[in-house]
Amino acid sequence: MAAVSLRELLVLGTSSAVPTRHRNHNGYLLRWDGEGFLFDPGEGTQRQMLLAGVSAHDLTWICVTHLHGDHSLGLPGVIQRVARDGVPHPIAVAYPATGEEYYRRLRHATSFLDTAVVTEHPLTGPRPSLPAGPLTLTARPLSHSIDTYGYRLDEPGGRRMLPDRLGALGVHGPLVGRLQREGVVTTPAGVTVTLDECSEPRPGQSFAFVMDTRLCDNAYALAEGADLLVIESTFLSAEAELAERYGHLTAAQAGHVAARAGAGHLVLTHVSERYDAADEPRFLAEAATTYPGPITLAHDLQHIPFPRPPRPTATT
C-alpha cells in the first residue's frame, strides 16, 4: 500500500574546517523517497556526489547550517551543476538570513549560464518551519561563532492499514483506497466500516542535523526523538575546552544529546583534522559512555540506511 520507499543518508564528506586525505569537507544527502535533502555542501561536494553516484537531478533541497566555508563553499558548484545538467525542478535553499550577503556571493560566484530554478528560504526567528515535500523542515538556532541553524525533518503521522481486519470486515479491492481517502465505506454486504477499525496509528519518522554548536537547549530540541541524528563531534573529551571555546561538541557531548533526546541511530561526524584513523575507536567509545544506542562514526561515501519504522502490532 505504501509507495516504493528509498530512505538513506549518503555521506559525502566528514571533515571539519580542514579536509584530510580520507575526509572531504562536509556534505550529506538524505534521500527520502523522491526528495533529496543536501545538508552543508562543503567544497568539493560536486565531485563527492559524482563519486557517490548522486545526480544533480536527485536534489530538491539544500540546507546550509551556517556560512563558514567548510559548510557552504560547495554551494556554487552544486548550483552550477544543477544549471548545466538542466534540472527542471526548483531547488529550495535554506540558510540563516544573516548570511544573506554570503549566500548571494555563493549563488552568483562565477560566470555561468544560469538556468537553475532556486527558491530561497532565509531563516529568521527561534523556530522557522517550512513544508518540504511530504515532510516539515524545522530549524532552530544553535550556539556557534556565527549565526547557525540546525535542522530537523518530520514526517506527518498516518495510519497503517491492517490487512487481517480489512479481510474480516469484507473490505477488498478499490474499497480499500476509498476507505483510506474517505474514512468510511459500506461493503457489498451492507456493513459500514470506518478507517479506525481497519488501521492503527503510524507515527511519522524524523531526522535531525545538528552542527556546528556547543551544547545548548536547541541541540536537544532538534534531536528530540529523531530516528536518525547526524551530529558534529569535532573533538574528543581531552579537547573539551577547545570545543567550548570554538563552539563545537565532543563525542561524549554528542552522545549525551542523543541520549537525553531519545534519538535512535546516532551518526557522529565533522571530525577535526588533528585525529587520524587510529583515534576513531575513541570517538565511538567516548560517545558510548553517554549513549547506549547504535552509533556510527561517519566515513566519506558511506550509505547509512534510514532506520526502519517500528513493526506493526500483532493483528491476529
Add this chain to the structure above:
Amino acid sequence: MAAVSLRELLVLGTSSAVPTRHRNHNGYLLRWDGEGFLFDPGEGTQRQMLLAGVSAHDLTWICVTHLHGDHSLGLPGVIQRVARDGVPHPIAVAYPATGEEYYRRLRHATSFLDTAVVTEHPLTGPRPSLPAGPLTLTARPLSHSIDTYGYRLDEPGGRRMLPDRLGALGVHGPLVGRLQREGVVTTPAGVTVTLDECSEPRPGQSFAFVMDTRLCDNAYALAEGADLLVIESTFLSAEAELAERYGHLTAAQAGHVAARAGAGHLVLTHVSERYDAADEPRFLAEAATTYPGPITLAHDLQHIPFPRPPRPTATT
C-alpha cells in the same frame, strides 16, 4: 654556483567543466625555486594540494585565466587556507579585470578570520606584464566565451660561469663572487679578468599556460619558445566543431600551437568528461600528428619536472 633549484609542475586537477572519478577540476602549481605559482584553482584545489603535499605556505602567486567556475571556484578555499595557516607573506592574484565583481565574491565568499595578505592584479590591455619574484609574468587575451587571459613566465637571461676558464685565469674563492657581482676583478697575480672571459650567456627559461581558448594569435605568442607549455585540449578532432563553438582546442590544435611556437615539452590537459581512460592514447596520437616533441597528457597529482636548461658548451 647556482642556488639550489626546484622547478616542477605539480598537476592538481585536469578535468574541464565537469569533474570525473579520476580528474578533479583544474589546478596546477608551478614550483620555481622559492616561488609557487598556482594556476586556475578549480573547486577542490585545497584538498588536491593536501593530496599532492603542497602547503599554503608554498604559494606566492595565483593566476586565474577566467572567471568560469572550473577555473576559479577553488580560490575561496585556497585563500581561506592561507589565512588559517597563518601564511605571513603576501599572495599576489592576477585575473581579468572584467571579472572583478566575481573575484570580489570569491575573495570574500564566506565568513572567516581574514588574515590573508593578498595583492590584486586585475589585468587589462593587450599584454599586461608584472614582475613576479625573479621572473616576469606576462598575460595576453585569448579567445573564449568570456574574457580570458593566458599566462607566460620568463626568467631573465644570465651568464653561466665556466670553471675551466676561471681556473686558467687564476680566479678562485671569493674572487668568483666578486667577478659575478662587479663584472671585473684583478687576480693576486695582477691580471685583470672580465666576466665575459669566464662565462657564457645563459638564456632564461620560460613557461606558458594557455587555456581556455580557440586557436588565436595570442595562443602562439604565449607559447613562443616556452620550455614547458601547459595547454588545454578539451576535445579530439572529431569534436573540432564543438571546440570552435565553445572556445576550446583539440589535441591536434594544441600540438600545432606547440610546434609553430617552438615549445619544448607539451602538456595537454583540461579534458572533457566525455572521454575516458581508453581515449587517452588518442589525445597523444592526435597531438603527435602536429607536434614532434615530447608530449604528456596530464593526470591528477602528477609531478612533471621542468625541462633542464641546455647543457653548457664545451669549455676545453
